[in-house]
Amino acid sequence: MNNAPIGIFDSGMGGLTVMRALAKKLPGEQFLYLGDTARLPYGTKSADTVRRYALQAAHALTRRDVKLVVIACNTASVGLPYLQEALAPLPVIGVIEPGAEAALAAAPGGPIGVIATEGTVKGGAYVRAIHALSAAPVVQQACPLFVPMAEEGLTDGPIAEAVAHRYLDPLMARLPRPKVLVLGCTHYPALKNVIARVVGPDVTLVDSAAITADVVARLLAERGLAASESPGAHHFYCTDAPDRFARVGEIFFGSQIDPGAVEQVDLQ
Ligand code: DGL
Numbered sequence: 001m002n003n004a005p006i007g008i009f010d011s012g013m014g015g016l017t018v019m020r021a022l023a024k025k026l027p028g029e030q031f032l033y034l035g036d037t038a039r040l041p042y043g044t045k046s047a048d049t050v051r052r053y054a055l056q057a058a059h060a061l062t063r064r065d066v067k068l069v070v071i072a073c074n075t076a077s078v079g080l081p082y083l084q085e086a087l088a089p090l091p092v093i094g095v096i097e098p099g100a101e102a103a104l105a106a107a108p109g110g111p112i113g114v115i116a117t118e119g120t121v122k123g124g125a126y127v128r129a130i131h132a133l134s135a136a137p138v139v140q141q142a143c144p145l146f147v148p149m150a151e152e153g154l155t156d157g158p159i160a161e162a163v164a165h166r167y168l169d170p171l172m173a174r175l176p177r178p179k180v181l182v183l184g185c186t187h188y189p190a191l192k193n194v195i196a197r198v199v200g201p202d203v204t205l206v207d208s209a210a211i212t213a214d215v216v217a218r219l220l221a222e223r224g225l226a227a228s229e230s231p232g233a234h235h236f237y238c239t240d241a242p243d244r245f246a247r248v249g250e251i252f253f254g255s256q257i258d259p260g261a262v263e264q265v266d267l268q
Pocket residue numbers: 010011012014015040041042043044072073074075076117120147184185186187
C-alpha cells in the first residue's frame with residue numbers, strides 16, 4: 001500500500017498547480033492525475049452535479065489503487081465530506097481547509113478576500129472554513145473569466161489586466177478591505193502576477209497548493225503511508241482531448257507533459 005500512487009483530480013488542468021507543489025514536496029511519491037476535461041468547467045454547475053462528477057472522478061482513481069485522494073479543485077471540494085464517507089477508510093484531502101488555514105496564518109484577524117468560481121463563492125465553503133477557525137471578516141468575488149483566460153495562456157498583458165481590474169477593483173474597494181487574498185481556484189495561480197499588480201503590494205496572495213502539499217506530507221507520515229521505493233513515472237488521465245491537456249497543462253504544471261503519457265478515460 002505504501003508504494004501505491006497518490007491520486008489527484010480536478011475538473012481540468014488547474015489542479016496541476018497542486019500536483020506541481022505535491023511532486024516538489026514529495027519527490028519519493030508517484031502521482032496519478034485525472035482532469036475531467038470533457039465536463040470542465042465545474043464552477044458554473046450546481047453543487048449536486050459537481051458532487052456526482054467528483055465521486056466518479058475519485059472512483060476512477062480508487063480503481064487504480066491509489067493510497068490517498070487529493071481533490072485539487074476548490075469547486076469540487078464541496079464534495080469533500082461526501083467523498084470522505086464514500087471512500088472510507090481511504091484518506092481524502094481537499095484544498096479549501098488548507099487554504100483557509102494559510103490565509104489565517106498570513107492575517108490572523110483578517111479581513112480576508114476570496115476569489116473563486118461562482119460555485120465556490122455561492123456555496124460559501126471558504127467562509128465556513130475560515131469561520132470554523134476565526135471570526136475574521138471574509139469578502140468574496142467570483143471571477144469566472146479567469147478560468148478560460150488561464151487556459152488560453154492569457155495570463156498577463158492588457159486584456160488580463162483589464163479583466164482583473166473589473167473583478168478586483170470593487171472587491172478591494174469594499175469595507176473591510178482585504179489584507180489577504182485567497183486564490184480560491186486552482187487555475188488562478190497562473191494569473192498571479194497580474195492579480196498581484198492589480199491588488200497592490202500590501203495584499204498577501206495565498207495559494208493553497210503549497211499548504212495542501214504540507215497537509216498530505218503530514219498525513220503520510222502520521223499514517224505510515226510514505227513510499228519506501230523510488231517512484232514510478234507519474235500518469236495523467238483526462239476525459240477529453242489528451243493533446244490539448246498536454247499542451248495547456250504545461251501552463252499549470254510548469255514543465256513539459258508528454259502527450260503520449262496522457263490517457264483518455266471514460267468516467268461514466
Ligand atoms: N479548478 C477549479 C477550481 O479550483 C475551477 C475550474 C472549473 O470551473 O472547473 O475551482
